Amino acid sequence: MKKYFLAFVLGTSLLTLAACGGGEENNTATDAPAEEGGGAVDTADAEKIFQQSCASCHGGNLEGGFGPNLQKVGDKYSQEEIEGIIANGQGQMKGGIIKGEEATTVAAWLAEQK
Template sequence: MRGKPLYPFALTAILGIGLIIILSFVGVNIGPDTATENGEENEEEQEFDDPIELGESVYQQNCASCHGGDLEGASGPALDSGGHSEEDILSAISEGPGSMPADLVTGEDAEAVAEYILSENQ
């Protein structure tokens, strides 16, 4: 060992890199399905019969951080004042006024969010 002091370090480095590669491939096979194995359901896999329930779920995932959990507003404007039509809400979702990103939700999800907002303002 006196004449070749780098061999133990090189061997340790090679084993470490090999272990990292092996664990990376093992980790790729472990995905988002772990929540369903524990008996929980992924939110993307939930099916809603009521579009207002779907709208509330999509709102909580995508909109509540800016518009507040109860539509009271936070960094974005309050949505609990009413006076908005479904077309106004869908237009705002698709165009993204101000600093709001455009098309944050689309299609059926956007329509469900609009229905949820309208139902909360009644």
């Protein structure tokens, strides 16, 4: 019984790390990043980046899962605060999963989720 429990715990831990960790090879540059100062957000690019790098923990519809629900994250955090969380991590989320213009694009899109 102990062997099965240990295998389950180890397997679950590895899946969690694989789902939420790294993934830089999945990141692609965006052609139209969000403009600074409240410009229009390229929703399609933001959603694509989110699906590739974030949805495994936060859910495909922002409903949460291993990570928290983000459906109304814009009510709680500004774009700058969201970008800081993406860069530095928070809770069990490590920082830097997405970087640069991609992080700015996703942060701007998430800030609109209210």
